[in-house]
Amino acid sequence: MGRLEGKIAVVTGGHSGIGLATAKRFVDEGAYVFITGRRQLELEKASAAIGRNVSVVRGDISDLDDLDRMIGQIRTEKSVIDILVANAAFSESAALTSATPAHFDRTFGTNARGTFFTIQKSLPLMTRGGSVVIVTSGLHLKAFPMYGVYAATKAALRSFARTLAAELKDRNIRVNTMSPGVIDTPMVDAQFESEEQAAQGRAMFAQITPLGRIGRPEEAASAIFYLASDESSFTTGFDLVADGGITQL
Numbered sequence: 001m002g003r004l005e006g007k008i009a010v011v012t013g014g015h016s017g018i019g020l021a022t023a024k025r026f027v028d029e030g031a032y033v034f035i036t037g038r039r040q041l042e043l044e045k046a047s048a049a050i051g052r053n054v055s056v057v058r059g060d061i062s063d064l065d066d067l068d069r070m071i072g073q074i075r076t077e078k079s080v081i082d083i084l085v086a087n088a089a090f091s092e093s094a095a096l097t098s099a100t101p102a103h104f105d106r107t108f109g110t111n112a113r114g115t116f117f118t119i120q121k122s123l124p125l126m127t128r129g130g131s132v133v134i135v136t137s138g139l140h141l142k143a144f145p146m147y148g149v150y151a152a153t154k155a156a157l158r159s160f161a162r163t164l165a166a167e168l169k170d171r172n173i174r175v176n177t178m179s180p181g182v183i184d185t186p187m188v189d190a191q192f193e194s195e196e197q198a199a200q201g202r203a204m205f206a207q208i209t210p211l212g213r214i215g216r217p218e219e220a221a222s223a224i225f226y227l228a229s230d231e232s233s234f235t236t237g238f239d240l241v242a243d244g245g246i247t248q249l
Helices: 017-028 040-050 064-077 101-125 148-171 195-208 217-228
Strands: 008-011 032-037 054-058 083-086 130-135 173-180 239-242
Touching: 008 017, 017 032, 017 040, 017 083, 017 217, 032 040, 032 064, 040 054, 054 064, 064 101, 083 101, 083 217, 101 130, 101 148, 130 148, 130 217, 148 173, 173 217, 217 239
Parallel strands: 008 032, 008 083, 032 054, 083 130, 130 173, 173 239
Antiparallel strands: none
8 A cells, every 4th residue: 555545636837847756656655646737738748647546737826717726626526635745836047137027027926926825725625634845946045146036936935834834733734845956857958048058057967966966856756755745744844955965065
């Protein structure tokens, strides 16, 4: 029997990268998983890759009407959420001198506002208690040029997690964050204009990581699984860093 047998989980941004690896791990551990994302085709591909015990929910977490519809679908299909992994995010680099209001608003609108209201709107379905895992980033711990706005959104999520852990403890809901370093996902490719630049970027990220490589999505998923499961039953308000040592050494 898997360690998530009988659990209903929601993974936002579950169509690729860390989200997809997490959804696969949860299903392997016995959970039924809802994966969310903005693109239907990618969700369907992810569902096929997972293979069983999965539903897709298309929507944009920065759109509150979409969030209401998404939660409504989950309520109709399963009526309860035991695990919420708030993973959906938008990443775009911009220096202070070139950042635009549109860049700022989209980054905060998805990463901070969207995540906050995803949790709020999921609460009525968390009637059995459970676990909320917010995927942040090692960038809330370490400065990296060009990512000031993105890092600030992740720092906001870390702050939300502490407060929400205190607010929700009497509902038997634990709230923790997982802060990954550079993970080999499509989000890395999206930061570069060509495959050659992406390869150079990966090499640079590996060089500055003490373990000498970038992480695998499955490694991030293992950290999320720990926080989502009863393996961490006495843990709340905690930030689990899985970054190859980049912010710690």
